[in-house]
Amino acid sequence: MHLNSRFLLIKKGPLKFIFLLLLSFFFTAFANAQQPSSIEKLAAYGYSKRFADSSSCKKMVLQALELAKKKNIIEDEVICYSYLALTQRRLLHLKEFTRYADTAFYLSKKTNKIRAKAFASMAMGSLKSYIDDKPEALNYLLASYKLFAKAGAHDHCAKIASDISYLFSPASPTKVEKYAREALYHASKAGDAESQLYARLAFGSHLTDNLETGTGAKWLEAVHFFKETAAFAEKHSANIVSKSNIGVAYINLADLYSKGPKPIDEKAFLNNLEKATVIAKKYNIKIIYRSAIGLQGFYFTEKGDYTKAEVLFIEGIKYQQSLPYTDNYLLAAFYDCLKDVAAKRKDFEAYHNYDTLYAKYNQLKYNESTQSLLQNADARYESSKKIERIKQLQLENELVQKNKLLGYGIAGVLLIGLVFMFRSYYYRQRYYLNREDILKQEQANSELKVQLMEKETIENLAATLSLERRLLRSQMDPHFIFNALGNIQSMILQKDTMPAVSYLNKFAKLTRQVLEQSRKETISLDEEISTLRNYIELQQLRLNNGFDYTIECDESVETDLLIPPLLIQPFIENAVEHGLKPMEKEIRGLIEIRFTQQIAQKNLVCTIKDNGIGLAASRKLKLKDHHESLSTKITDERLSKMKQENEYAGFVVSERDEEEGSGCIVILNIPIL
Amino acid sequence: MYKTIIVEDEQRIREALSIMLEMTAPDKIQIIAYAESVEEAVKLIDRLKPDLVFMDIMLKDGTGFDVLQQIAFNSFHLIFTTAYEQHAINAFKYSAIDYLLKPIDAEELKTAIERIELLKERVLENVQLNELQFNLSKTPDRIILPTQEAMYVVKLDQIIRCETSGSYTTFFLIDGRKIMVSKPLKNYEELLEPPAFFRVHQSHLINVNCIVSYSREGMVLMNDKSSVPISRGKKEHFFKLMKDEV
Numbered sequence: 002m003h004l005n006s007r008f009l010l011i012k013k014g015p016l017k018f019i020f021l022l023l024l025s026f027f028f029t030a031f032a033n034a035q036q037p038s039s040i041e042k043l044a045a046y047g048y049s050k051r052f053a054d055s056s057s058c059k060k061m062v063l064q065a066l067e068l069a070k071k072k073n074i075i076e077d078e079v080i081c082y083s084y085l086a087l088t089q090r091r092l093l094h095l096k097e098f099t100r101y102a103d104t105a106f107y108l109s110k111k112t113n114k115i116r117a118k119a120f121a122s123m124a125m126g127s128l129k130s131y132i133d134d135k136p137e138a139l140n141y142l143l144a145s146y147k148l149f150a151k152a153g154a155h156d157h158c159a160k161i162a163s164d165i166s167y168l169f170s171p172a173s174p175t176k177v178e179k180y181a182r183e184a185l186y187h188a189s190k191a192g193d194a195e196s197q198l199y200a201r202l203a204f205g206s207h208l209t210d211n212l213e214t215g216t217g218a219k220w221l222e223a224v225h226f227f228k229e230t231a232a233f234a235e236k237h238s239a240n241i242v243s244k245s246n247i248g249v250a251y252i253n254l255a256d257l258y259s260k261g262p263k264p265i266d267e268k269a270f271l272n273n274l275e276k277a278t279v280i281a282k283k284y285n286i287k288i289i290y291r292s293a294i295g296l297q298g299f300y301f302t303e304k305g306d307y308t309k310a311e312v313l314f315i316e317g318i319k320y321q322q323s324l325p326y327t328d329n330y331l332l333a334a335f336y337d338c339l340k341d342v343a344a345k346r347k348d349f350e351a352y353h354n355y356d357t358l359y360a361k362y363n364q365l366k367y368n369e370s371t372q373s374l375l376q377n378a379d380a381r382y383e384s385s386k387k388i389e390r391i392k393q394l395q396l397e398n399e400l401v402q403k404n405k406l407l408g409y410g411i412a413g414v415l416l417i418g419l420v421f422m423f424r425s426y427y428y429r430q431r432y433y434l435n436r437e438d439i440l441k442q443e444q445a446n447s448e449l450k451v452q453l454m455e456k457e458t459i460e461n462l463a464a465t466l467s468l469e470r471r472l473l474r475s476q477m478d479p480h481f482i483f484n485a486l487g488n489i490q491s492m493i494l495q496k497d498t499m500p501a502v503s504y505l506n507k508f509a510k511l512t513r514q515v516l517e518q519s520r521k522e523t524i525s526l527d528e529e530i531s532t533l534r535n536y537i538e539l540q541q542l543r544l545n546n547g548f549d550y551t552i553e554c555d556e557s558v559e560t561d562l563l564i565p566p567l568l569i570q571p572f573i574e575n576a577v578e579h580g581l582k583p584m585e586k587e588i589r590g591l592i593e594i595r596f597t598q599q600i601a602q603k604n605l606v607c608t609i610k611d612n613g614i615g616l617a618a619s620r621k622l623k624l625k626d627h628h629e630s631l632s633t634k635i636t637d638e639r640l641s642k643m644k645q646e647n648e649y650a651g652f653v654v655s656e657r658d659e660e661e662g663s664g665c666i667v668i669l670n671i672p673i674l
Numbered sequence: 675m676y677k678t679i680i681v682e683d684e685q686r687i688r689e690a691l692s693i694m695l696e697m698t699a700p701d702k703i704q705i706i707a708y709a710e711s712v713e714e715a716v717k718l719i720d721r722l723k724p725d726l727v728f729m730d731i732m733l734k735d736g737t738g739f740d741v742l743q744q745i746a747f748n749s750f751h752l753i754f755t756t757a758y759e760q761h762a763i764n765a766f767k768y769s770a771i772d773y774l775l776k777p778i779d780a781e782e783l784k785t786a787i788e789r790i791e792l793l794k795e796r797v798l799e800n801v802q803l804n805e806l807q808f809n810l811s812k813t814p815d816r817i818i819l820p821t822q823e824a825m826y827v828v829k830l831d832q833i834i835r836c837e838t839s840g841s842y843t844t845f846f847l848i849d850g851r852k853i854m855v856s857k858p859l860k861n862y863e864e865l866l867e868p869p870a871f872f873r874v875h876q877s878h879l880i881n882v883n884c885i886v887s888y889s890r891e892g893m894v895l896m897n898d899k900s901s902v903p904i905s906r907g908k909k910e911h912f913f914k915l916m917k918d919e920v
Binding site: 494 | 683685686693694732735736758775776777778
């Protein structure tokens, strides 16, 4: 489409050309809306050759990549890698597909060009959908869709919206419809036949999805739509790269007729299949050819014309066997149909023969599908768990500390798992040469794989994913929140407007800080102190200003140093709830917080002193509630994790010296990051 | 006038509650004392013999439950106040004990006081207290159904189904009894949850273990020979639940 518009432009003369050039400058400068670069066009052109000549397709995209690398344009590299990934998908080379998609996605983080990011997400989405990871596929494709929409690339939008629509089926019919409609809209904006056909097929699929519950009117609508689509595809067939889509339109139309009101319109049904077959032969599209034969065979079986059906199925099998590779799934299906026909004819000898063959191919098909399940599991593991794997290693370390034997055992299982993964790949390569071997390998392999995956999901994911949420909970004690709100309510009731507003602001600020900081890896000491102040001042409000506090930093402390967020607050909470709150009213509470820095040890020492009732007295009251034990536990966990990096990390709680009076002192060693 | 004691350790929240009582029920409530700790509360309740006590759960030196264990006088209405104690809140619900969430809502406060006026006897029922103790320590397997004449303690597996009309809910029990309570079904939906219970309809909640049969069209036959409709929106969920059960 972009090529076309450029040709048009040249024809219409230089003036307009300059104008458009200026316009495009304007866009790149201000709106970040990007037109495809010349390298992208080259890659796209190469990619469009994927059906006609896959090797030259690959070559051209690789050339484009070379060019992008030479010119050192990251966004073009990303786009080329994305196209390479998609090319590999077409060739069913999962490993290369994964590698290219990963590379594209990784590189895309280094650029802020929308188009490149969109391409990378598309490649990732395509990969995820290839390996049956629907939720992830949707995430990536939706991201890509938004980006392409932003970049104004309607042709890509049309295709991605179609893919999204397919992915939402059958779980969410409203979304299927929404995205199919959006695909149509983008396709009409893009104007090219390829996108329009693609989008129309998606919308058609949405129409047929609803048929079972629908009425005759709905069926008619779908038929009408597919008729239009088929006519459209035929008319623009020269401009359509994916010729198979033309055949798909006819196949769908025929299928619709077969589902239509009984008796079905046989002529229209066969006619459309005939057309599909013609297209299949013309462009050598096997999938369409086979579907056409299969549908016809089914129809004749239903009708009771067994001879015709048998002839068709046998033709299908012959055709399949003449191809350079075997499709066990299809062969099994064809023999299954033949079996059915033989049974209906009551020809039991034929039935027996077909059944033997069916059993053979079905077994092979079954093996193949477990194989692909495993392969997809491999790929899912490979592509999405790379980051997790690092964390997993940390986890392994922890386990070693806790229980060396167990840790080694787990590492052993992991290692064996990895070895088997490699072997599974190795055998896959040899699959077509030596099928027997892999079958034996399979069983042992799958068991180990299941163990490995289970272990990973349960131990690793659960632990890492929930930590952030738990951290948030440890900071925001519901009890504290609602009591603070209760206090503010009280001020309003007593018409103390100014303090009410001021405390409300403090409360809002604290909530915001905790929400933001719990997501971060590090914050500056300044930020931590500011959060603490807000927190303590709200606590003062609750205790009716019954205590004072000081925060002091030694001169040596650089307040912009970076530390893990929100480590100190739980200790202040303890000091208030268990030290100061149960105190006699006559004594005024005091919390002193002091920071000193040990530069050489990369350690920030935080000392928290209170003059409350002290540890022993507090234990007698046994006021520990659920939240508190939770927050202590989480802080404990976090600090012991940090201990791996910095041996000083940790804390000590002790009673204050007798001479100083009662109270508690906490020395907290925080690693400086 | 109800002689009232407020047990609450945060001064401002105490003040807020008394202002709100002044606003919502000025001629019904007379605050006679405040208590900040378990010790103070026990002393004041036993000495002043109030008609009504508002009781915070978390106190300086213990909990509101400690207060209840130590008092000698217990002939008063009780309303708990709490910021957030999920565990306790559930126990309250099962024991039909009134509670208010902080910050306190004027409307809820008003309804709580109106409910007290409806009760015949101005006492904290012993049954309820025992049940509360039980429900705090264990997973509740029984529920209190408060009616005008009595507090019924009912085991959960004795309930066949509940039916609501307006703000009343009728419980149908295995022994053939019907108990009508002046609370909407919504109140009990949280206590009688799947998988044992299921709300099949706007106005019906059933015990899944008491189902005899159900039809695709959406009728459930219970073991007391009553039949209950399943609303269209609940059908899919219900069938799924039944499949999982089998």
